[in-house]
Amino acid sequence: MRQTYTKVSVALSPPYIAKAPIAADYTLLCEVVDKVQNPLQFVTNFAALNLELLADLDNAIVAGSKEDIAAVIEAIAHNSRCIEYHGKRASQYVAQLNTRLDKR
Numbered sequence: 001m002r003q004t005y006t007k008v009s010v011a012l013s014p015p016y017i018a019k020a021p022i023a024a025d026y027t028l029l030c031e032v033v034d035k036v037q038n039p040l041q042f043v044t045n046f047a048a049l050n051l052e053l054l055a056d057l058d059n060a061i062v063a064g065s066k067e068d069i070a071a072v073i074e075a076i077a078h079n080s081r082c083i084e085y086h087g088k089r090a091s092q093y094v095a096q097l098n099t100r101l102d103k104r
Contacts, residue, residue, distance in 0.1 A: 028100060035093040042086035046079040053079070 053076050060068035 028097065032093055032097045036090045039086040039089040039093075043083050043090070046083045046086070050076050050079045050083075 053072050057069065057072040057076070060072055
């Protein structure tokens with residue numbers, strides 16, 4: 001009985017051992033995708049807002065409203081700062097992934 005158990009254990013061990021790093025890599029990948037997805041969604045949303053604001057800016061220029069022009073420019077600047085911030089967040093997550101992968 002013990003001899004059979006040993007043979008079965010030896011026969012089954014290599015596939016499980018070989019799959020362990022793959023499972024760890026998959027888990028790490030899922031974690032990074034989850035973390036990067038959020039800041040990238042912010043980047044997409046703020047970029048879309050900026051496109052709408054550019055249309056508003058065009059209308060404000062045509063109307064000659066300096067106050068509206070200034071407000072739209074400030075909104076575009078704010079959104080651009082948000083895009084930069086969230087883009088850097090995504091870059092940090094990717095850098096953390098690279099660091100963790102280099103340690104392997």
